């Protein structure tokens with residue numbers, strides 16, 4: 516099990532101690548040929564607007580993670596994904612919500628990137644050159660770094 520990440524812990528929590536968990540599907544789009552991955556900014560008007568994250572969004576009633584991810588990426592960045600490979604999960608306690616992030620790796624998609632919500636996008640390698648990065652996104656960069664280290668034969 517992954518441990519809880521408390522984001523901006525000095526700020527009050529909306530909804531008190533018993534707030535429900537919001538399930539979120541998140542896509543790590545990986546271009547293996549170029550050795551890079553896609554980050555996007557949170558759109559204007561949303562919480563943490565302008566922070567860099569991986570594209571995705573909340574599950575709607577009855578949806579699986581893969582279904583939600585497919586819908587969200589069509590809506591937000593205009594691409595149709597192939598298989599979503601479940602990777603890590605992370606529970607994040609934000610001031611605005613308690614979310615469980617379901618990160619999936621995605622290697623296949625069709626269509627050109629179109630930022631439908633006024634986001635910015637950047638294909639990145641490690642270490643990333645964009646900031647600020649959303650708190651719930653930081654662990655993902657660490658997992659990617661660990662995997663890259665393992666692939667390079669480091670302990």
Ligand SMILES: Nc1nc2c([nH]c(=O)n2[C@@H]2O[C@H](COP(=O)(O)OP(=O)(O)OP(=O)(O)O)[C@@H](O)[C@H]2O)c(=O)[nH]1
Nearest residue numbers: 539541561568569570571572573607612614649651652
């Ligand atoms: N999409 C996405 N959300 C993330 C990431 N990391 C992370 O902590 N989150 C959090 O997960 C939640 C996702 O909500 P969202 O606002 O993007 O989802 P949505 O598009 O369905 O929202 P909406 O209800 O405004 O349409 C937010 O609380 C966001 O802060 C990430 O890498 N990608």
